[in-house]
């Protein structure tokens with residue numbers, strides 16, 4: 001009963017916030033109108049919520065159309081998501097074990113820390129040309145996800161999703177309380193038992209926090225990356241079908257989709273975080 | 279566990295021992311007959327132990343030149359003012375900490391680290407918060423009793439849970455327990471690995487008087503079950519508890535560089551009855567002695583301020 005009430009309140013607040021956003025948006029669109037123009041698109045340089053909604057419906061009539069020259073929005077979204085998940089997955093596969101190692105060894109930490117500190121502030125987009133150059137030179141004629149520009153985008157996501165997970169994991173390991181370690185020592189835990197019963201459970205919340213930050217960055221970066229790479233994904237949709245085609249409504253629709261997907265990804269990791277807080 | 283071969287042959291606690299039944303009836307704590315003949319070993323020898331900590335303001339010596347010999351099967355309490363170094367001394371016996379000077383010999387071997395022959399109850403319980411009550415104990419048992427089957431280990435854990443009256447709560451996480459319940463889990467965990475030496479750092483401190491009494495009885499029951507073979511060293515702040523349980527009470531002086539101020543013998547016959555024992559003249563004498571040893575200190579401190 002209490003939870004239903006709680007959820008209902010959440011929904012109410014959410015709807016309220018959305019209404020507020022729509023109101024502000026509509027007001028700006030109206031203030032920004034061009035009264036002399038005859039065409040609707042010219043009259044509102046910033047399209048109104050209603051105009052955008054019409055386009056949204058149109059875009060979503062055939063979301064999964066997958067013809068060689070026409071790709072539905074769902075296909076593009078899936079393409080972006082796939083690149084993010086592959087890059088993020090590979091990044092996490094490296095970042096978690098490496099973070100565990102760095103957290104347990106002061107020597108390794110001191111050795112690797114400067115490298116991390118220098119590479120971390122680099123904008124992920126700077127890695128894209130590097131990836132593209134290398135993957136184009138070694139192109140074996142991959143298709144779809146495996147063509148050089150897609151591989152370069154995955155590489156970029158890989159790099160940028162490395163840092164938050166790496167740093168959080170290492171910090172987690174380094175901060176295991178002495179009390180917990182004492183249990184392992186006092187009762188003679190094997191290395192395996194120590195890893196699976198003490199180290200990993202303690203670090204899991206830290207790791208998940210790192211993963212959550214990582215996927216947030218990855219999702220933010222993919223759109224920009226696809227604007228550079230062109231050809232596929234939501235970023236390409238924004239740039240090609242929105243800006244280049246002069247359709248501001250498309251840009252706004254894309255922004256909403258990007259936002260909602262990012263929100264969902266974040267929520268998933270928040271739920272994981274909750275599940276693993278002791 | 280010392281040398282298993284010797285134990286098998288001479289240990290009257292062993293089930294195969296032909297004389298076991300006669301002996302265990304005849305022997306009480308006052309008579310060390312079988313211990314003297316069959317197990318002449320001391321259980322713990324603290325030899326010139328000094329523990330210092332490096333601090334920003336220089337070395338801080340917590341305890342200095344401690345010498346203490348504890349016989350096998352003896353129950354000894356450590357008592358002293360907060361911060362005098364009781365936990366520190368216990369740490370050197372358990373092997374969780376290395377003495378800066380001197381050494382500790384437990385079961386005939388120099389202590390260089392923790393071992394399965396010494397079960398520890400930490401002052402702050404030290405339970406793993408992501409494991410259930412059951413799993414907290416099971417992991418310790420699993421790690422120490424490697425040759426038991428899974429079913430045997432489960433049975434063993436459950437038995438120990440029942441002993442501390444927590445069987446109904448076995449699936450709870452430590453975060454869902456009261457302080458006293460956590461303490462009982464820590465006690466069950468130390469008992470479950472069946473060590474020959476039990477090191478208890480204020481094991482009953484967080485318990486209410488009733489539960490405390492029940493746990494005292496459980497502790498003694500366990501000790502009796504094992505034919506009073508287990509050595510128990512216990513830190514406590516409770517004078518009555520110390521007298522009721524112990525053969526000797528070690529009173530420590532205040533730190534820094536704390537030493538043993540006095541060792542008070544408790545020659546009261548076992549089994550002891552909690553209600554009756556307090557009227558025993560010897561009890562009152564010991565109680566007074568301990569009280570004056572501790573209070574004396576307080577009054578000196580008071581005058582200083």
Ligand SMILES: Nc1ncnc2c1ncn2[C@@H]1O[C@H](COP(=O)(O)OP(=O)(O)OP(=O)(O)O)[C@@H](O)[C@H]1O
Pocket residue numbers: 331332333338340358359360361362363364365366367401533
């Ligand atoms: N790791 C450490 N570094 C520096 N000083 C320490 C350390 N551990 C303990 N001490 C000091 O050693 C002294 C003894 O501490 P200890 O924990 O053994 O006291 P205690 O007798 O167990 O007290 P209590 O009854 O409050 O548990 C204290 O003054 C404490 O500050």
Ligand SMILES: [Mg+2]
Pocket residue numbers: 364365366401479
């Ligand atoms: Mg202490």
